[in-house]
Amino acid sequence: MQAWSALDETEGRNSVLRRRTSIRLLTAIGAVVATLAATGCGSGGVPDSRTKLTVWLMSGPVPDATVTAINKDFETAHPGVTVEYQVQQWNGIGQKLTTALTGTSGGPDIIELGTTQASQYTSQDVLQDLTDSIGDLNGPQWLSTLKESGSYGGKQYGVPFYAANRVVIYRTDLFQKAGISAPPTSGDEWLADLAKLKALPGIDPLYLPGQNWYALLSFIWDQGGELAENVTGTWRSTLNTPQAKAGFAFYKQLVETSGTTAPKDTDEATPQQSDVISKGDVASFLGFGSELAAAITANPSLKDKFGAFPIPSRTPGATAPVLEAGSVLAIPANSKNADLAMDWLKIETSAKYQSQLAATDSVPGTSSDTSALQTTPVGKAMVAASKNGRVTPNIPQWTAVEADNPLKSALTAYLTGRKSLEQAVSDADSAITATLTNSN
Structure with missing residues (x-):
């Protein structure tokens, strides 16, 4: 009995030692794993x-x-x-x-x-x-x-x-019906084509809402105008110039020549242009391919009936600058x-x-x-x-200009006759300058 007791005691001590060794080994492995996890890395x-x-x-x-x-x-x-x-x-x-x-x-x-x-x-x-x-x-x-x-x-x-960038997307069948064999290559040709399209009954030659300021930028830049400049460290509007005013004037020519049914006090998103185009009575509009795709999805009969051309410049054979x-x-x-x-x-x-x-x-x-x-x-x-x-002025203050966007209100005031060209542009110029300087 004594022999067995001694053997049991020795084996017990060895068992405890094995358990302690195992615990220390597992603890060490755990520390390594924890370190690797903390660094976000595994092996290699x-x-x-x-x-x-x-x-x-x-x-x-x-x-x-x-x-x-x-x-x-x-x-x-x-x-x-x-x-x-x-x-x-x-x-x-x-x-x-x-x-x-x-x-x-x-x-x-x-x-x-x-x-x-x-x-x-x-x-x-x-x-x-x-x-x-x-x-x-x-x-x-x-x-x-x-x-x-x-x-x-x-x-x-x-x-x-x-x-x-926005391009002019047009109905090829309606252009042919109006006797237009090729897209216009100048601003004057564009106006002449819109006059021909206007003769088609029940057709809007160019759907152009009164506050599409993206299109306005093309016309301002095409006339040699700019939106703003840095004067001795302070940004100020350069809208009140003959060149910029000529851009506004061309916008109004497009609206009046086409006789567009688009509202003069909203932009191209109200209503969505694609919804308007899908009705099938618009000969052309300024927009993106995604808008055309949405219109065709809503009205599959319009598939394969559209072409496109860049916004024509006042200079024959050239394209107008566009907002990228x-x-x-x-x-x-x-x-x-x-x-x-x-x-x-x-x-x-x-x-x-x-x-x-x-x-x-x-x-x-x-x-x-x-x-x-x-x-x-x-x-x-x-x-x-x-x-x-082109791009708008690459300055932080321009975000504030777009938030209120005096260009939109100026267009509506001018197109509806509430303000003269001079007054509408002057007011927008002052508003943009105030925003630019107050945002410095």
Whole structure:
């Protein structure tokens, strides 16, 4: 009995020692795992499954399928990293962006900014400086207007994403019926064609709402006018000039010559142009391919009945300057995954995905290959017009100008006869200058 007791005691001590050794080993392994998890890496420095790249893109023309493919390529190249793709709405995005960009955690790693809002953020030190990375992001192929929109103070904060410009989209059958065999190549020819179309009963020759200020910009720029200039460090309106007034006057010529049924006190979104076009009694309008597509979806009988041409210039054979609307992509300064975000941008700016953007009726932001875009009449006209693309003043104060937009109210006052050309333009000029100077 004593022998068995001694043996049992010895075995018991050994068992305790084995358990203690196992516990120490497991504790050490746990510490290693915890350390790797804290750094977001597993074996070989690969981020673990909890590493997440958050991408905010706006609701728009870029198909989800394209973004999904970009995300898949990125995740394949970065095992253990997942992309959280969130589609944002333009309405209310300003406050949401401000909150995200000034926060300390949980914000996006990549954001999309509209060209007219970009300077509001590029001027506030809330975005990563990408100047030294331009060469890694297909920089030589960047669309100049979008590059300008993403820059501030000599530094680059935004990468061109996509662009679009308004063109004249027209019913080929109605133009032929009016005896018009080819699109106009000057402003005067355009007016003459509208007069011919006006003779067609029940047809609106050119649907042009009274507050389409995007179209107004083309006419102002085409006449040699500008919107604003920097005078000794202070931005002021340059609207009250003969050139800008000539742009307003041409707008009124289009309205009166066409006899458009469009309201004079609303813009192209009220009502939506696509809803108006789908009724089938509009011969032409200024807009995007997406609006035409929506109209055809609502009224399939209109399919294959439309052509397009760039807005004609007052100079025969030339196209008028156009506002190059679009977006840039940026990396927030508070992103915790800036290096991963840069890798995502490298994939997005590759020729593979830029060609896909061109196939969706968008001018690709970082590629000169627009062959896919030119397979449609609207796309072909957009490419031709984009060579003369322009942007609004690339300053933070311009966001405040657009919020109230004196250009819209000036157009309505002038077109309805409530104000003379001189008074309408003078009032708008004063209002824009006041906004620019008060926003400094």
